[in-house]
Amino acid sequence: MIRARTPEVCVIGSGPAGALVAYSLAERGHDVVVLEAGKRFDPGESGRRMEQRLRRERWTALYEMGGERDAFTVSGASAYALNERRVKGVGGSTLHWGGTVPRMHPEDFEMDSRHGVADDWPIGYDELEPYYLQAEHELGAAGAPNPFGGSRSGPFPMEPHPLSYSDRLFQEAWEELGVTLHHLPRAINSASYDGRSRCQAFGTCSPVCPSGARYDATVHVRKAESDGVTVLDRAPVTRLEHDDTGERVTAAVYVHDDEERSVEADLFVVACGAVETPRLLLLSASEQHPDGLANASGLVGRRFIEHAAIRVRGRLDEPTRQHLIGFGTSQTQQFYGYDEGPRGSILITPLNTAGTSPTEAALQDGPAITSLLGGRRPDEMTWGDELVDQVTAETDGFLAVSAGTDLLPDPENRVSLDRSRTDDLGNPVPDLSFGIDEHAIGTLERAEELLTELVAATGAEAIETSHEPENAFFANHMLGTTRMGEDPATSVVDPDLRTHDIENLYVSGGSVFVTGGPANPTLTIAALALRLADHLDGRLS
Amino acid sequence: MKLTRRDALVALGAIGVGTAAIGTARQGLPGDVDETEMTDQLHAAAEVIYPAAVEVDRSFVETYVLGRLGNRERHLREQSNALDQLDSHARRHAGQSFTALSESRRRSTLRSMGVHTAHPNPDGTVPERVRYYVVNDLVYVLFSTPTGGELVGCENPPGYPGGLEAYQRGPDG
Numbered sequence: 275m276i277r278a279r280t281p282e283v284c285v286i287g288s289g290p291a292g293a294l295v296a297y298s299l300a301e302r303g304h305d306v307v308v309l310e311a312g313k314r315f316d317p318g319e320s321g322r323r324m325e326q327r328l329r330r331e332r333w334t335a336l337y338e339m340g341g342e343r344d345a346f347t348v349s350g351a352s353a354y355a356l357n358e359r360r361v362k363g364v365g366g367s368t369l370h371w372g373g374t375v376p377r378m379h380p381e382d383f384e385m386d387s388r389h390g391v392a393d394d395w396p397i398g399y400d401e402l403e404p405y406y407l408q409a410e411h412e413l414g415a416a417g418a419p420n421p422f423g424g425s426r427s428g429p430f431p432m433e434p435h436p437l438s439y440s441d442r443l444f445q446e447a448w449e450e451l452g453v454t455l456h457h458l459p460r461a462i463n464s465a466s467y468d469g470r471s472r473c474q475a476f477g478t479c480s481p482v483c484p485s486g487a488r489y490d491a492t493v494h495v496r497k498a499e500s501d502g503v504t505v506l507d508r509a510p511v512t513r514l515e516h517d518d519t520g521e522r523v524t525a526a527v528y529v530h531d532d533e534e535r536s537v538e539a540d541l542f543v544v545a546c547g548a549v550e551t552p553r554l555l556l557l558s559a560s561e562q563h564p565d566g567l568a569n570a571s572g573l574v575g576r577r578f579i580e581h582a583a584i585r586v587r588g589r590l591d592e593p594t595r596q597h598l599i600g601f602g603t604s605q606t607q608q609f610y611g612y613d614e615g616p617r618g619s620i621l622i623t624p625l626n627t628a629g630t631s632p633t634e635a636a637l638q639d640g641p642a643i644t645s646l647l648g649g650r651r652p653d654e655m656t657w658g659d660e661l662v663d664q665v666t667a668e669t670d671g672f673l674a675v676s677a678g679t680d681l682l683p684d685p686e687n688r689v690s691l692d693r694s695r696t697d698d699l700g701n702p703v704p705d706l707s708f709g710i711d712e713h714a715i716g717t718l719e720r721a722e723e724l725l726t727e728l729v730a731a732t733g734a735e736a737i738e739t740s741h742e743p744e745n746a747f748f749a750n751h752m753l754g755t756t757r758m759g760e761d762p763a764t765s766v767v768d769p770d771l772r773t774h775d776i777e778n779l780y781v782s783g784g785s786v787f788v789t790g791g792p793a794n795p796t797l798t799i800a801a802l803a804l805r806l807a808d809h810l811d812g813r814l815s
Numbered sequence: 816m817k818l819t820r821r822d823a824l825v826a827l828g829a830i831g832v833g834t835a836a837i838g839t840a841r842q843g844l845p846g847d848v849d850e851t852e853m854t855d856q857l858h859a860a861a862e863v864i865y866p867a868a869v870e871v872d873r874s875f876v877e878t879y880v881l882g883r884l885g886n887r888e889r890h891l892r893e894q895s896n897a898l899d900q901l902d903s904h905a906r907r908h909a910g911q912s913f914t915a916l917s918e919s920r921r922r923s924t925l926r927s928m929g930v931h932t933a934h935p936n937p938d939g940t941v942p943e944r945v946r947y948y949v950v951n952d953l954v955y956v957l958f959s960t961p962t963g964g965e966l967v968g969c970e971n972p973p974g975y976p977g978g979l980e981a982y983q984r985g986p987d988g
Contacts, residue, residue: 321830321888328953328974329935389886438982464979475982477973484830485976598982626982632972636958637935637951654932657922659866665958665966688822 281305281504282814284526284539286511286554289366290796291783291803292545293494294412296805303815307537308495308503309528311510311550312362313338313371317492320484327478328633336481337361337369342698344512347551349435350687351709352748359750360547364507365492367547367750367812368796370481372601373461373488375415375797376621377406379610380424382791389612391550392682395788396760396769399424405801410459413800414467417459422607430565434603435473438626439595441604442671446732448606451461458461458605458623461489461796468493477600477631478527493546506530512699514542520562523779529699541778541810545803548578548752548785552689552703555756567757568773573766575690577683578708579754579790582746584718586725587628588734594673597631609724610792618717620724621678621792629672635665666729673734677721678749678792689755718743751795753784768811771802782806816828818869818924823879826960830883837882845888848895850881856898859914861953866966869957879956890948893937897948900941904928925950935953 283299285292287609288310296306315337321334334340339357346356357679361369380399385392407428410417416432434457437445445455462479463472483490490515511528515536526537544551547659552575556566559667566574609620656664681687687708695703711716729737741747757767762774767786775777782803784795827837828940853982854877861871884891905913905924913921925931925945933942935951960976963978968986970979 307845321832324830324974325955325959328959329951373834396825435920435979436983439985473979474976475971475978476976477971593968593982593986594987595968595982597969598977599979601972632964632967632969633958633974634953636963656947657864657925657931659868662866662868662966669967748879812860 280538280632283307283541283543283810284537286526286784287311287366287545287547287550288364288491288495288505289545289547289783290368290413290491290494290800291547292543293491293498293784293806294409294800294803295543295545295810296503296505297494297498297501298804299810299814300498300503302811304811306498306503307539308498309509309511309526309537310364310505310506310507311546312364312507314364314507316487320482324476324478324484327481327504328631329637330447330634333481337363337504339551345695345697345703347695347703347705348707349692350707351704354706354708354748356549356704356706358551359748359752360603364495364505365490366476366489369492371490371750371796372480374794375410375417375459376605376607376793377414377423377462378791378793378798379422379607381612381675382789382793385612385789391612392789393759393764396758400425402798402801402805403427403523405426405805406797407736408804409797409800411806412460412494413797414463414470415459415461415797416464418457420456420605420607421454422526422610429637430459432467434458435460435462435464436603438599438603440626440628441624443594443673443732444604444624444728445670447733448728451727452512453728454608455604455606455624458602459797460601460603462601463487466734474631475599477597479600480657485737488741509535510699511554512701514554514779515558516560516562516567520560521775521777523567523776540778540814543780543782543806543810545782547783548755549689549704549706551781551783552755553691556691557701563775568766570774570775571763571766573685573757573764574633575755576685576688577680577757578687578689579683579752579787580708580716581678581749581751581792582788583676583678583709583741583744583749584674584722584736584743585625585674585740586722586729586737587672587740588729588732588737589671590673590732592671594628594671595640596626596628596672597669599626602626617713618720619680619792620717620721620729622721622724623676623678623745625674625676628674630668630671632665635668638664673729673732674740675725675728675742679714679717679721679793680790680792681710683754683757683789684708684711710744714746715743718746722760749794751784751790753787753790753795756781756785757788759788771806780806782809816868817872817948818957818962819872820874822877822960822962823875826890827882830976832882837878839910844881845892845895848891850877853895854881855914856902857949857953859916859921860901860925860949863918863925864950864953865957868966869962880952881905892953893944894948894952897941897944901925901928901949901956943987
């Protein structure tokens with residue numbers, strides 16, 4: 275086995291949870307190696323990738339996900355297309371994310387104390403707040419304070435993106451209902467920032483931003499590399515080895531160019547997301563740790579959380595100016611409070627992409643309601659002037675609003691190893707088993723009522739729910755499988771994100787969340803990563 | 816509205832393909848791809864597929880459709896093959912090359928080939944590949960540029976970097 279040089283810290287995973295730790299430590303002079311399972315994607319290919327997206331080519335093909343390397347199984351109630359929801363590559367899943375960066379609310383950290391549900395986090399909003407601000411500056415958040423969120427110790431680094439025309443339609447209509455619309459924070463540049471351009475409005479933010487205005491973690495990978503960090507791509511880590519005591523990890527074993535290699539380090543940070551992080555710990559089972567590394571509690575992989583969401587749309591008999599930008603520019607966090615409705619937290623976001631986009635409608639590759647109305651076969655395409663009529667019918671006049679909701683952590687919702695199937699390296703694949711419970715369905719039903727009322731307030735007709743509560747879609751926010759806590763019996767990592775069982779092993783990422791709230795989690799992941807870097811710097815110094 | 820070489824250069828510049836790169840891309844076309852023939856065939860197809868309000872100049876096709884593909888050799892080669900298949904079908908079906916046919920006969924040639932009901936599939940049957948490499952390439956190019964977007968009230972359609980002003984404007988400007 276080839277052994278690489280011995281850095282102070284080995285970080286596994288180069289998404290924001292790993293890249294920010296590596297960058298922040300390297301900036302202070304520490305020696306760091308990052309191992310990334312996927313490849314480096316060429317930014318010069320972003321135009322081609324954008325075309326693939328607009329031509330509705332397979333989502334997984336965009337970042338080469340799938341195949342034996344990424345095999346998984348699903349055994350629970352909810353179907354889950356895992357490989358459409360993540361990217362293995364330098365930059366991780368931020369390569370295809372939408373860049374939405376709200377903070378969680380103070381109550382998200384105190385759900386048990388305040389509402390008697392789930393558990394409290396071992397840290398509170400106030401402790402994380404300085405790191406939220408730092409994360410907003412690192413990622414480049416364009417935003418403005420909203421009246422419903424927690425306190426802030428400083429301004430956003432960039433002005434918010436102005437409201438869209440259709441935002442203003444909603445704003446006017448909702449005033450009468452007493453609903454306040456506000457700006458939505460985005461890690462998408464509203465002005466030149468950090469050497470990256472202002473948004474050019476290509477309109478394909480997720481999965482690709484050809485201008486580079488939308489943040490992704492390659493920003494911090496590049497910064498880390500310029501500070502001396504070694505980032506090895508196509509280096510999937512297959513297990514962690516420990517010393518004879520079983521109390522210290524000694525090496526991360528990975529495969530590169532069909533050869534098994536390893537990195538020894540003083541400290542290890544696993545930052546592979548809420549599926550691959552528990553999988554790696556479980557794959558690292560040993561004589562001393564027969565149920566997996568850092569799994570004395572038996573909780574590694576348990577309490578998987580996602581955000582279930584629905585969308586309601588309607589139609590006005592006038593232009594609504596959709597698809598002129600690729601991201602939502604407004605939100606209301608008025609219904610975020612857990613006790614504001616019958617139950618559950620709800621985050622409401624108007625879309626600027628309601629209806630089908632012109633390109634997609636013109637390509638007509640899929641069910642087209644209007645084609646049936648026009649007496650055409652659904653798969654029969656139109657040409658010439660008829661094409662314009664058809665595209666107009668499918669793109670114009672729509673308004674839509676989506677709602678994200680919180681799923682409470684349930685130990686039966688889990689990631690485990692499926693030993694009946696192996697990946698390309700011969701290791702058991704991850705199995706996802708989870709479902710939407712009665713609490714979540716209740717929240718989603720409340721959300722559907724709210725959204726229907728909010729869309730109807732604009733005068734829109736033909737209101738329909740595109741994803742009903744029982745059929746909710748997921749927001750690609752995987753959380754909660756190595757949760758944080760003070761008590762080693764009920765959590766996997768401590769408040770410093772160190773595993774309770776292994777004294778030099780840390781976890782960074784959404785898997786440490788105790789509860790998920792309804793807010794997009796990446797800013798919180800980034801804030802926790804920066805906080806972890808401070809802790810590691812203190813320990814190393 | 817007319818689609819000219821200038822429109823093509825603006826659209827390509829927007830996605831980071833400069834004039835020099837277009838020239839390099841065209842020089843680098845696979846040896847068995849006849850650029851003139853390919854441009855003529857695509858232009859002939861565009862006249863059928865695009866709405867009457869859009870007058871498409873041959874130079875637009877030459878610059879944008881081919882320039883956009885740059886170093887995507889496989890795509891270019893498959894597009895060339897699909898056009899050859901379309902042309903062969905035209906000769907069998909109508910006794911003339913596709914480019915020599917009237918617009919209405921070009922339309923009926925595409926229909927008789929089953930392109931209008933074929934699923935676009937780059938690795939599929941001949942009609943599926945014609946749909947993917949010929950029809951959908953042209954449709955994509957039109958509706959991801961402002962000219963096509965304006966036809967449907969979307970002057971900055973997805974795929975075109977028209978800036979942050981359009982989405983804020985109402986329908987009356």
